[in-house]
Amino acid sequence: MxxxxxxxxxxxxxxxxxxxxxxxxxxxxxxxxxxxxxxxxxxxxxxxxxxxxxxxxxxxxxxxxxxxxxxxxxxxxxGRQDELSGAVRIGMPEGAASHLAPAAVADLVESYPRLEIQIVALPRTFSLSQREADFAIVVTPPAAGRLRIRKIADYRLQLYGSAELLGDRPPRTPEELRRWRLVGYVPDLIFDKGLDYLTEIPGAPTPAVASTSLLVQLEMVAAGAGLGMLPEFMARRRPGLVPVMPEVTRITRAYWLVMHQDTAELARIRRVARAFADAMRARL
Structure with missing residues (x-):
């Protein structure tokens, strides 16, 4: 079998x-x-x-x-519950993996030296039934399957630009925004409809600079390549980034924890999932 x-x-x-x-x-x-x-x-x-x-x-x-x-x-x-060992593979967005998960990983490997944490931060969905990951953290939870789904926390995004690019004439209306260059996801490669942020922003044109990677988008915005929608928990670590029209561009999303019913009770998976959810909730 x-x-x-x-x-x-x-x-x-x-x-x-x-x-x-x-x-x-x-x-x-x-x-x-x-x-x-x-x-x-x-x-x-x-x-x-x-x-x-x-x-x-x-x-x-x-x-x-x-x-x-x-x-x-x-x-x-x-083995006993307090002697966790083995590999746990987590599928999750790279923004959360790079900015919200490290503290949880550090605590886990310190507490359980025989535990192996594998984070797959790729722009794709994961099949838990096919064991592509032991659990997943997603923006849009699946609608079907033998799954346990729990909300972790909301997070906010808004449009940002570098202070150097914006100067003293930042866009203040949707009409003015149409004249600016935007950074975003490659439109036909957006794997999760919850990441299609720009369609919700009045006046936002199609991205002129696009990447499947949120970290690449962050660096492009910081370098002055254009304005981009970024999670606040990422942008606030970059003092050179300035919010743009927050009253119009701020939107809310949520992270969800998704586990397969067949493996949700495995001690190492349950413990790692709880640690990730707790750490992300605390940071958000």
Whole structure:
């Protein structure tokens, strides 16, 4: 079942083999053995990789439940609650990862030296059922799935520019704002609708300088490349940044903690998730 799950998640023998620490022939052999035992073809093979058949899709939830039960059993038998160890992978936006999470990580690794924290701060969504992350921190919570979702805290954003760029004639109306160059996300690569800030700002043109990275946007705004929507918790660390039309451009978003029901009770995942949420809430 482990081999089946890894091939289902990666779609390729070589990637599954790398994740499992074996060669691809072993993966192929194990998958074939499972298919013979079940008298069912679980994958369609093609040059593009392995795709689940109808039988494979039917087996997937059961295999994931078996994996979760195994993880819970190992956690309960393998050690006491105060001796957390192993890896915990967190998917989260890079702004929160770089500015809100470090204090939580420092405390956790100090308290639990055998704990391994892996933060994936990529502009993408994460599948918890496929174990792409043990839990996720998101701006827009998913609407479906066997998930536990809890609000962490609100945060505010507004338009900022460098003091040098703004000079003594900053924009004061939406009409004036249309004449300024903006920094923002690449429009067709915004992976979360909650990050599409500029559409909510009257008079805001399409970004002339765009990046999928919020940290890159921050540096571009600080360098004077344009005006940009930035979280207040990031911008206030940069004394050279000045709010622009805050009464018009300030908006509110929230961070949400998302955990899969099957792994939410694992001690190391539960403890790390609580530490991240508490640290972010305190900073916000």
């Amino acid at each position: 482990r081999f089946f799950l890894q091939v289902a998640r990666t779609g390729r023998l070589t990637e599954a083999a790398r994740a499992l620490g074996v060669d691809h022939a072993t993966v192929s052999r194990r998958v074939g053995a499972l298919e013979r035992a079940l008298s069912a073809r679980l994958f369609d093979r093609s040059p593009r990789g392995y795709a689940l058949t109808e039988a494979g899709r039917a087996l997937l939830p059961t295999a994931e439940a078996m994996e979760s039960a195994s993880m819970l059993a190992a956690a309960e038998v393998g």
